[in-house]
Amino acid sequence: MRQGTLASGPAGASVAGMTLTEILPSLRASLPLHLDAGVWPANARWGADGDLQVGGVSLAALAAEHGTPTYVVDEAGVRDRCRAYTAAFGPQAVAYTAKALLSRDIARWIAEQGLGLYAGSAGEIRIAELAGFDMARVTLYGSAKTPEDLDAAYAAGVGTIVVESLGEITRLAATAPDGQRVLLRVLAGPEPAGGHDRRFGVRVAGGEAAAAVARIAAQPRLRLAGLDCSLGHQLNRFSLYEREIGRLCEFAAAMSRAHNVELGQLNLGGGHAVAYRPAELDLALDAFAARMRTVLHLEADRHGLPTPALSVSPGRAVVARAGVTVYRVLAVTRTQSGERLVAVDGGMSDCPATALCGSRHSAVLIGRTGRAAGGPAVVVGRHNDADDVVVPDADLPADVHPGDLLAVAGTGAYHHARATNFHLVARPALLSAADGRARVLVRRESLDDLLARDLGR
Numbered sequence: 001m002r003q004g005t006l007a008s009g010p011a012g013a014s015v016a017g018m019t020l021t022e023i024l025p026s027l028r029a030s031l032p033l034h035l036d037a038g039v040w041p042a043n044a045r046w047g048a049d050g051d052l053q054v055g056g057v058s059l060a061a062l063a064a065e066h067g068t069p070t071y072v073v074d075e076a077g078v079r080d081r082c083r084a085y086t087a088a089f090g091p092q093a094v095a096y097t098a099k100a101l102l103s104r105d106i107a108r109w110i111a112e113q114g115l116g117l118y119a120g121s122a123g124e125i126r127i128a129e130l131a132g133f134d135m136a137r138v139t140l141y142g143s144a145k146t147p148e149d150l151d152a153a154y155a156a157g158v159g160t161i162v163v164e165s166l167g168e169i170t171r172l173a174a175t176a177p178d179g180q181r182v183l184l185r186v187l188a189g190p191e192p193a194g195g196h197d198r199r200f201g202v203r204v205a206g207g208e209a210a211a212a213v214a215r216i217a218a219q220p221r222l223r224l225a226g227l228d229c230s231l232g233h234q235l236n237r238f239s240l241y242e243r244e245i246g247r248l249c250e251f252a253a254a255m256s257r258a259h260n261v262e263l264g265q266l267n268l269g270g271g272h273a274v275a276y277r278p279a280e281l282d283l284a285l286d287a288f289a290a291r292m293r294t295v296l297h298l299e300a301d302r303h304g305l306p307t308p309a310l311s312v313s314p315g316r317a318v319v320a321r322a323g324v325t326v327y328r329v330l331a332v333t334r335t336q337s338g339e340r341l342v343a344v345d346g347g348m349s350d351c352p353a354t355a356l357c358g359s360r361h362s363a364v365l366i367g368r369t370g371r372a373a374g375g376p377a378v379v380v381g382r383h384n385d386a387d388d389v390v391v392p393d394a395d396l397p398a399d400v401h402p403g404d405l406l407a408v409a410g411t412g413a414y415h416h417a418r419a420t421n422f423h424l425v426a427r428p429a430l431l432s433a434a435d436g437r438a439r440v441l442v443r444r445e446s447l448d449d450l451l452a453r454d455l456g457r
C-alpha cells in the first residue's frame with residue numbers, strides 16, 4: 001500500500017501519475033491514509049492524527065500502556081471469519097487449525113462461533129479443554145504424535161484422531177478408547193516434480209493407503225469415519241482441491257468394494273490463501289465452498305458412493321487478517337547503496353514468517369501523521385542477522401525516526417504461534433481489541449521467565 005494514497009475523493013486523484021500528497025506532502029498531516037480493506041483487520045480505522053484504531057482501541061495508546069512489540073487481535077474480525085466459514089460450509093463442517101494462533105480466549109471465541117478444532121499437541125488439547133470446547137469437536141492430528149499427545153487426547157476424550165502413517169495404527173489400536181473415531185490422512189496425488197514431497201499421510205500409489213484401511217478395519221477398537229488431506233498453504237486455485245476430491249472419491253469407492261467400509265467424511269484441510277498486500281487475493285470463500293460441494297456430489301455419484309460429508313480445517317484464513325503487530329522504531333540508517341533501513345524493537349523472533357516463508361506484509365506509520373513524502377524502506381529487526389526482515393519493501397514517510405510506531409498488517413497467523421526467544425529476546429504480549437476495550441490474552445514474557453529455565457550456576 002502506498003502511504004498517502006487516499007481512500008476516495010478528489011484529493012485521491014492523480015496528476016501525471018502523482019497523488020496530491022506526493023505533490024503537496026503537507027497534505028499528509030490532514031488527510032486520512034487509505035487502509036486496504038482486504039489486508040488490514042475488518043475493524044481497523046484511522047482516528048485523528050494518524051491514530052490507527054483496531055476494534056475501537058488506539059494502537060498508539062496500547063503501545064504506551066503495554067509496550068512494544070505487541071500483537072493485537074481484532075476479536076470481532078476473528079468471530080466474523082468463523083461465521084463466514086460456517087455460513088459457507090455448514091455449522092458442523094469447519095474446524096479451526098489451532099497452530100495458526102491459539103490462546104484460551106481465542107479458543108473460546110472459536111468454540112462460541114461453533115467451529116471444531118484441529119489440535120496438534122497435548123498443549124493445544126489442554127487449551128481447548130480450558131476454553132470449554134466440546135471435546136467431541138476436537139481432532140488430534142500430527143505426523144509424529146508423542147505419547148503425551150495421545151494420553152492428553154484420550155484423557156480429554158477428543159472426538160477424532162487422524163491416522164497419518166501405517167505404523168501408528170497398531171499403537172492407536174492398543175491404546176485408544178474403545179470405538180475411537182479416526183480419519184485417515186491420504187496422499188492421493190502424484191509426487192511433485194523432483195520428488196520432494198515431505199508431507200505425511202499414507203500414499204494411494206503403491207497400495208499403502210489401501211493397506212491402512214484394511215488394517216484399521218481389522219481393529220475393533222477403531223472406527224474409520226473418513227479421509228483427511230492437506231494440500232499446502234496459501235492456495236487460491238480451486239482446481240487443486242477439485243482434483244483431490246476426484247482422487248479421494250476414487251479411492252473411497254475402491255475401499256468400499258474391497259473392505260465394505262463407508263468413508264462418510266472428507267476433510268479437505270486448509271491452506272486457503274490470504275491477501276498480505278493490496279494486489280493479492282483471498283481464496284474466494286463462498287464460491288469455493290459451493291464449488292467443492294458440487295464437485296464432491298458429482299464425483300461421489302460418478303463412483304457410486306453416497307456423498308460424504310465435506311469438512312475443512314483452515315488456520316491462517318481464520319485469523320491472519322485480524323492480527324497486527326505494533327513495533328517501535330529504534331534506528332534509521334542507510335546502506336551504502338542508499339537503501340533506507342528502519343530498525344524496530346522486534347523482528348524474526350516475533351515474525352519468523354517473513355524469514356521462513358517470504359511473507360510480505362504491509363506496514364504503516366501510526367501515532368502521528370507523516371509530514372514527508374513516502375518512500376521505500378526495509379523494516380528490519382533487532383537480531384543482528386541479515387535475514388531479520390519484518391517488511392522487505394515498505395513505503396514509509398521520509399521523516400520516520402526513532403521513537404515512531406509502526407503497525408504491520410496480517411500478522412494474526414503464524415506470528416505469535418511461531419515466536420521464539422532468538423537472541424534471548426522475550427516474546428511479545430498478545431492483546432485482543434473489541435468494542436473500544438483491550439484485554440491481555442497472553443502476557444508479555446519477562447527476562448525472569450527466560451532466566452528461570454536456565455539452571456546453570
Ligand SMILES: Cc1ncc(COP(=O)(O)O)c(C=O)c1O
Binds near residue numbers: 229271272
Ligand atoms: C489438515 C490441516 N488443515 C489445515 C492446516 C493449516 O493450514 P492453513 O493455516 O494454511 O490453513 C494444516 C496445516 O498443516 C493441516 O495439516
